[in-house]
Amino acid sequence: VGITDKNGYLQGVITDGDLRRNIDGIHLKKVEEVMTVEPKSISPDSIAEVAICMLNENKISSLFVVKRDDRGVFPVGLIHILDLIKAGV
Numbered sequence: 001v002g003i004t005d006k007n008g009y010l011q012g013v014i015t016d017g018d019l020r021r022n023i024d025g026i027h028l029k030k031v032e033e034v035m036t037v038e039p040k041s042i043s044p045d046s047i048a049e050v051a052i053c054m055l056n057e058n059k060i061s062s063l064f065v066v067k068r069d070d071r072g073v074f075p076v077g078l079i080h081i082l083d084l085i086k087a088g089v
Contacts, residue, residue: 002064002075003035009072010064013039041066041073048089055081 003012012035019026022034041064042051051063065077 002039002078003031004075005072007071008074010039010041010066010075011035012037013064015060039064041075042079043068044076048084048087051079052081052084052089055084 001014002010003014005011012032014031014035018034018036022029026034040054040058040060042054044065044067054063055061061082062078062080064073064075065079066073066075068074
Protein backbone atom coordinates (compact mmCIF):
# COMPACT_ATOMS: atom_id res chain seq x y z
CA VAL A 1 0.00 0.00 0.00
CA GLY A 2 1.41 3.36 -0.99
CA ILE A 3 1.21 6.14 1.59
CA THR A 4 0.86 9.66 0.22
CA ASP A 5 0.62 13.10 1.75
CA LYS A 6 -2.42 15.32 1.26
CA ASN A 7 -1.01 16.47 -2.10
CA GLY A 8 -0.56 12.94 -3.42
CA TYR A 9 3.22 12.74 -3.01
CA LEU A 10 4.57 9.34 -2.06
CA GLN A 11 5.78 9.23 1.56
CA GLY A 12 6.20 5.52 2.07
CA VAL A 13 4.86 2.03 1.59
CA ILE A 14 3.43 -0.63 3.86
CA THR A 15 4.46 -4.08 2.66
CA ASP A 16 3.51 -7.53 3.88
CA GLY A 17 6.93 -7.60 5.55
CA ASP A 18 6.18 -4.35 7.40
CA LEU A 19 2.94 -5.89 8.66
CA ARG A 20 4.66 -9.08 9.80
CA ARG A 21 7.40 -7.16 11.62
CA ASN A 22 4.85 -5.00 13.41
CA ILE A 23 2.04 -7.48 14.01
CA ASP A 24 2.27 -7.27 17.81
CA GLY A 25 0.24 -4.23 18.80
CA ILE A 26 -0.20 -3.04 15.22
CA HIS A 27 -3.66 -1.71 16.02
CA LEU A 28 -2.01 0.81 18.38
CA LYS A 29 0.61 2.04 15.92
CA LYS A 30 0.49 4.98 13.55
CA VAL A 31 1.08 4.47 9.84
CA GLU A 32 4.40 6.32 10.14
CA GLU A 33 5.61 3.73 12.65
CA VAL A 34 4.88 0.80 10.34
CA MET A 35 5.65 2.08 6.84
CA THR A 36 8.93 1.92 4.99
CA VAL A 37 10.00 5.42 3.94
CA GLU A 38 11.49 6.13 0.52
CA PRO A 39 10.17 3.03 -1.23
CA LYS A 40 11.97 1.80 -4.32
CA SER A 41 10.68 3.49 -7.43
CA ILE A 42 11.30 3.87 -11.14
CA SER A 43 10.49 6.57 -13.68
CA PRO A 44 7.84 6.03 -16.37
CA ASP A 45 10.43 6.27 -19.16
CA SER A 46 12.66 3.49 -17.76
CA ILE A 47 13.00 0.28 -19.72
CA ALA A 48 11.71 -3.02 -18.36
CA GLU A 49 15.24 -4.41 -17.97
CA VAL A 50 15.99 -1.71 -15.39
CA ALA A 51 12.84 -2.64 -13.46
CA ILE A 52 13.80 -6.35 -13.44
CA CYS A 53 17.30 -5.49 -12.19
CA MET A 54 15.94 -3.26 -9.41
CA LEU A 55 13.45 -5.90 -8.31
CA ASN A 56 16.09 -8.62 -8.27
CA GLU A 57 18.80 -6.53 -6.59
CA ASN A 58 16.45 -5.39 -3.82
CA LYS A 59 14.64 -8.73 -3.48
CA ILE A 60 11.25 -7.05 -3.81
CA SER A 61 8.22 -7.84 -5.94
CA SER A 62 6.90 -4.36 -6.77
CA LEU A 63 8.12 -0.89 -7.71
CA PHE A 64 6.23 2.37 -7.73
CA VAL A 65 6.34 4.21 -11.04
CA VAL A 66 6.80 7.88 -10.12
CA LYS A 67 7.25 11.30 -11.61
CA ARG A 68 9.65 13.57 -9.72
CA ASP A 69 9.50 17.30 -9.19
CA ASP A 70 10.89 19.81 -6.71
CA ARG A 71 8.35 18.74 -4.05
CA GLY A 72 8.98 14.99 -4.19
CA VAL A 73 7.76 11.93 -6.03
CA PHE A 74 4.23 11.50 -7.33
CA PRO A 75 3.05 7.93 -7.97
CA VAL A 76 1.62 7.29 -11.42
CA GLY A 77 1.66 3.50 -11.39
CA LEU A 78 2.94 0.28 -9.92
CA ILE A 79 4.86 -2.52 -11.60
CA HIS A 80 4.90 -6.04 -10.22
CA ILE A 81 7.39 -8.74 -11.12
CA LEU A 82 4.52 -10.91 -12.39
CA ASP A 83 3.55 -8.16 -14.87
CA LEU A 84 7.04 -8.33 -16.34
CA ILE A 85 7.08 -12.12 -16.46
CA LYS A 86 3.65 -12.16 -18.12
CA ALA A 87 4.94 -9.68 -20.70
CA GLY A 88 7.86 -12.00 -21.43
CA VAL A 89 10.56 -9.69 -20.11
